[in-house]
Amino acid sequence: MLPLLNCPSINTAAAVKISTDFLTKYILPLLGIFAVLLIWTAVAGGVREEKTASGFTKKIKTGLIQDLPGPYETWVKTKKYIVQPFAKREELDQGILRFTWYSLIVVAKGYSIALIIGTPIGFMLGLSKVFTRMFDPIIQILRPVSPLAWMPLGVVLFMGAGKHANDLGALFTIAVCSMWPTVLNTAVGVRAVPQDYLNVAKVLKLSKWKTLWKVLVPATLPYMFTGYRLSLGIAWLVIVAVEMLTGRIGIGNFLWNEYNNGLYTSIILSILTIGFVGWALDRLMSLLESRFKSI
Amino acid sequence: MSFIEIKDASKGFGSPGNRTEVLRDINLTVERGEFVVIVGYSGSGKSTLINLLSGLVKPDAGTASIEGQVITEPGPDRGLVFQNYSLLPWLTVTENIALAVDEVFKDWSKEKRADHVAKYIAMVKLTPAANKLPKELSGGMRQRVSVARTLAIEPKVLLMDEPLSALDALTRAQLQDEIADIWLKNKTTVIWITNDPDEAILVADRVIPLLPTSPATLGESISVNIPRPRDRKLINHEPEFKRLRAHLITTLLDSKGKNKVKSSRKLSLPDILPEDLNNLHNMEFINRRGPKRRTDNQREEVEVLA
Ligand SMILES: Nc1ncnc2c1ncn2[C@@H]1O[C@H](COP(=O)(O)OP(=O)(O)OP(=O)(O)O)[C@@H](O)[C@H]1O
Ligand SMILES: [Mg+2]
Numbered sequence: 001m002l003p004l005l006n007c008p009s010i011n012t013a014a015a016v017k018i019s020t021d022f023l024t025k026y027i028l029p030l031l032g033i034f035a036v037l038l039i040w041t042a043v044a045g046g047v048r049e050e051k052t053a054s055g056f057t058k059k060i061k062t063g064l065i066q067d068l069p070g071p072y073e074t075w076v077k078t079k080k081y082i083v084q085p086f087a088k089r090e091e092l093d094q095g096i097l098r099f100t101w102y103s104l105i106v107v108a109k110g111y112s113i114a115l116i117i118g119t120p121i122g123f124m125l126g127l128s129k130v131f132t133r134m135f136d137p138i139i140q141i142l143r144p145v146s147p148l149a150w151m152p153l154g155v156v157l158f159m160g161a162g163k164h165a166n167d168l169g170a171l172f173t174i175a176v177c178s179m180w181p182t183v184l185n186t187a188v189g190v191r192a193v194p195q196d197y198l199n200v201a202k203v204l205k206l207s208k209w210k211t212l213w214k215v216l217v218p219a220t221l222p223y224m225f226t227g228y229r230l231s232l233g234i235a236w237l238v239i240v241a242v243e244m245l246t247g248r249i250g251i252g253n254f255l256w257n258e259y260n261n262g263l264y265t266s267i268i269l270s271i272l273t274i275g276f277v278g279w280a281l282d283r284l285m286s287l288l289e290s291r292f293k294s295i
Numbered sequence: 296m297s298f299i300e301i302k303d304a305s306k307g308f309g310s311p312g313n314r315t316e317v318l319r320d321i322n323l324t325v326e327r328g329e330f331v332v333i334v335g336y337s338g339s340g341k342s343t344l345i346n347l348l349s350g351l352v353k354p355d356a357g358t359a360s361i362e363g364q365v366i367t368e369p370g371p372d373r374g375l376v377f378q379n380y381s382l383l384p385w386l387t388v389t390e391n392i393a394l395a396v397d398e399v400f401k402d403w404s405k406e407k408r409a410d411h412v413a414k415y416i417a418m419v420k421l422t423p424a425a426n427k428l429p430k431e432l433s434g435g436m437r438q439r440v441s442v443a444r445t446l447a448i449e450p451k452v453l454l455m456d457e458p459l460s461a462l463d464a465l466t467r468a469q470l471q472d473e474i475a476d477i478w479l480k481n482k483t484t485v486i487w488i489t490n491d492p493d494e495a496i497l498v499a500d501r502v503i504p505l506l507p508t509s510p511a512t513l514g515e516s517i518s519v520n521i522p523r524p525r526d527r528k529l530i531n532h533e534p535e536f537k538r539l540r541a542h543l544i545t546t547l548l549d550s551k552g553k554n555k556v557k558s559s560r561k562l563s564l565p566d567i568l569p570e571d572l573n574n575l576h577n578m579e580f581i582n583r584r585g586p587k588r589r590t591d592n593q594r595e596e597v598e599v600l601a
Contacts, residue, residue, distance in 0.1 A: 196381040199351055202369040204398045204448070214394060218385045 037071050044070030069265045077265040091249065092257055096273050103239050103250035104277070106167075110174025111235040115228060118179040122186025122227070123216070132187075143180045147173050147238040151245045166246045170239075177238045181230035189223025190216060221292045229285035236278045251277075296363050297324035298484060299348065299452060304357030306343055307510070316510035317343050321357070323503070323513060325452075325486060330478060332487045332495040333513075334543065335505030336551070341488045342378060344505065345456050348486065349375040361451065371399045374450030378457045380441045382429040388416060389425045392444045399448040415447040418477060435466035442474065452484040460490060468527060471498055479523060492543045496536060497525055502543060506550035514546055 045063030052058050061067075069077070078096075080087075085097035124131045125139075154169030154176075161168050197219055201211040243252030251270055258266035301323040307316040317340040325331050335341045346352035347359045350369035359366045361373065369375075382391050392412045400408055416425050419439040429437055438458060445453060458474070459467045475498050478485060489495050495502045496519055504514040521535055530536045 196377060196379060197383060199369075199375075199377065200381050200383065202351065203349060203371065203373075203375050204395050205370050206398055210398070215383065218383070221385075 041070050041072075044068045044073075046070065046073075067264060069268065074265045074268050077263070078269040081266070081269060092254070094249075094254075096251070096254075096269060099249070099251045099254045100273055100277055102248075103243065103252065106170055106242075106248065106250065107174060107232075107235045107239050110171045110238075111178055111232055113171060113175035114179040114231055114235065115182055117175065118182035118227070118231070119186055119224065121179075122183045122224070123190055123212075123220075125183065125187035126190025126220075127216075139180070139183065142176075145177075147177045147241045148245070150176050151242055155246075166248065170242045170246055170248060173242050174235050174238050178231040178235035181234065182224070182227035185223045185227030185230070186220060189220035189227075192223065193219040222289070225285070225289040225292050229282065229289055232281050232285055233278065236274075236281060240274060298327040298329075299323070299325040299359075299361050299486070301347060301354075301359045302357050304347055304354040304359060305510070306340075306347065306352060306354050318347075318512075319510040320512055321347070325484060327484055328482050330485045330487070330498065330500045331516075332489060332499035332502050333505050334489055334492055334495045334502060334547065335511065336507045336547070337490055339505055339507040340511045341490070341505055342456055345375070345454050345486065345488050348452070349373055349454050351375075371395070371448045372451045374445035374448055374453050376441050376445045376453065376455040376458045379461065380429075380437045382437060382440055382444075384429050387426050387428055388421055388432070388440050389413075391429070391440060392416065392447050395444050395448050411447060415443040418446070419443040419473070433466075434462050435470060438462060438470065439473075446477065446481075450483070452486060455485065455487040457488050457490065459494070467494075472527065474498070475524065492540055492547070496521075496539050496543065497527060497530065502539070504543060504546050504550075506547070508550055514550065517543060 043064040045061055045066035045068050048060045048062050049057050050060055063070075081094075081096040085095040086101075087095040088098060121135075125135070150173045151169060154172035155165050156169075157172060158165045158168035193216055197215050198211070201215045206214060239250065240252030240255070242248070243250045244256040247253060251274060255267055255270035255274075258264075258270070301321050304318065304321040305316065306318045307314050309315055321344065333341060333344065343352055347354055348361070348366060350366050350373065353367075366373075383394070386394060389412055392415060393408070396408050396412050400411065403411070413422070413425070416422055419442060421436060421439055421443070424432060424436060429440070432440070438461075442455075442458065455474075459470050462470065471494060478498075487495075487498065492502075499519050501516050501518050503516040505511050506514045517539060519539060521530065521533065
């Protein structure tokens with residue numbers, strides 16, 4: 001402690017530094033959240049009770065957006081989904097994370113299909129000019145198609161599967177929609193492999209197969225993982241739409257049902273949950289991605 | 296028939312209409328065990344010339360051959376040390392060399408190959424760094440790995456494309472001595488490219504200037520009859536060294552003067568840089584094909600090991 005006492009100026013400077021760090025890291029985001037809650041409260045609707053002349057109590061809607069529940073109301077009404085996140089009371093009355101879990105399983109399946117199909121397509125696009133010329137236009141046209149448009153086709157494709165048609169259609173939709181970032185990033189990555197590395201392979205006369213696994217794949221990995229991260233984001237976007245359309249149990253389906261039942265607080269809970277899970281998935285993938293970038 | 300022969304080879308790049316002829320009427324013979332150095336200005340076509348032998352470049356006219364076989368594609372019988380190291384950044388020193396050894400000596404046992412790799416790592420004095428990634432090594436160490444990788448596949452000829460040009464003067468001197476030592480022990484045929492006349496005379500049996508006419512041609516070869524091992528401190532005072540050096544520089548300068556009359560081709564300073572392995576994946580080379588050039592850099596730091 002003594003040396004510190006001898007130079008108080010450094011000591012306070014350090015303290016100031018720490019407190020600004022603390023401010024930017026924690027206080028500012030909290031302020032932001034607080035501000036949004038405030039605006040939300042301000043615009044949210046409520047109910048005021050009024051005694052009529054005849055002695056009845058009449059409920060009158062108030063507020064700027066009358067049907068939008070405020071933060072407090074949302075918390076009170078959705079508490080049961082949050083405090084018991086994995087409870088299963090009835091088919092349509094389950095904890096919020098249980099619904100999320102159902103959705104995540106479907107996403108995981110569809111996303112895996114996307115990667116398994118998308119990565120090789122990306123490699124072929126990156127490696128072959130002929131392949132690129134042939135399929136690039138089709139890819140550019142299919143890429144912007146909304147999941148809502150793919151879903152019916154998915155179900156039609158698997159009509160033969162009877163009662164599984166919906167499930168398979170859902171997987172198809174997730175896979176098709178989330179595949180593109182993987183395809184395109186992989187292709188860009190393969191094209192960006194420095195010629196020098198390929199020359200090493202040529203001089204050693206590595207076989208095509210060995211060149212692929214020893215040179216191309218490692219050199220492309222960082223790009224592939226960027227694609228994988230973006231693809232996962234899209235897969236998570238798509239699941240909500242898919243569940244609304246098919247009625248599969250899950251977070252998107254929960255949101256839609258509650259909307260139809262007029263329980264608007266659940267909509268807000270669902271949105272927050274979807275957002276939070278999407279953010280967590282993205283963090284997870286960027287951790288993986290940065291591991292490969294550090295090579 | 297000589298061991299290595301280039302006969303009347305020419306090479307140009309670009310499509311008709313927008314074409315630059317780089318090399319014309321190249322004739323070169325190299326005998327087994329010879330140490331030949333080719334000196335030339337930057338951008339005059341040195342890499343192109345050596346790649347006629349490595350097989351990465353095909354001549355437009357003429358032929359390049361080794362042991363009477365015309366060279367049509369790259370192969371491990373001609374070990375190429377790349378101008379910019381070209382180590383694979385995701386592999387350690389050992390793995391980089393093992394990739395080459397495992398491919399070339401497929402029929403050896405696993406242990407034999409591992410021993411072989413270790414032997415060459417020791418030869419370039421990198422045993423303590425054997426398990427490091429290229430990005431953890433200095434420029435000189437990277438170049439040693441690159442040399443070891445090429446020596447380890449025991450090629451019939453070593454093709455060295457400016458192996459030391461990207462290094463600082465002190466490291467360069469040290470590596471010149473080390474490589475000359477290794478050569479004295481192995482006596483493999485070496486064709487070494489450089490832009491430094493002193494380096495050329497210090498290491499070579501025979502120096503051939505690549506004259507920067509447009510397109511470039513090879514000049515008269517100059518034999519260096521200075522006994523080995525050559526001591527870089529003493530050699531500076533040797534009359535023979537001084538004479539050869541003056542002769543070589545005059546040859547190069549004279550033909551450059553001629554070149555000025557004939558064409559207005561611009562010659563630039565040494566321009567190629569090794570890949571920066573620290574930020575390899577920052578999308579920088581997405582719009583780039585081929586090596587990084589010094590002219591791309593706004594600022595440059597050169598580290599000198601004291
Ligand atoms: N693949 C290529 N396509 C088009 N032009 C090329 C190609 N390779 C080389 N050139 C041109 O040929 C000329 C000679 O290039 P080369 O790399 O052989 O020179 P160099 O003597 O090795 O130069 P440096 O000292 O910079 O390595 C240059 O003008 C270069 O622009
Ligand atoms: Mg060169």
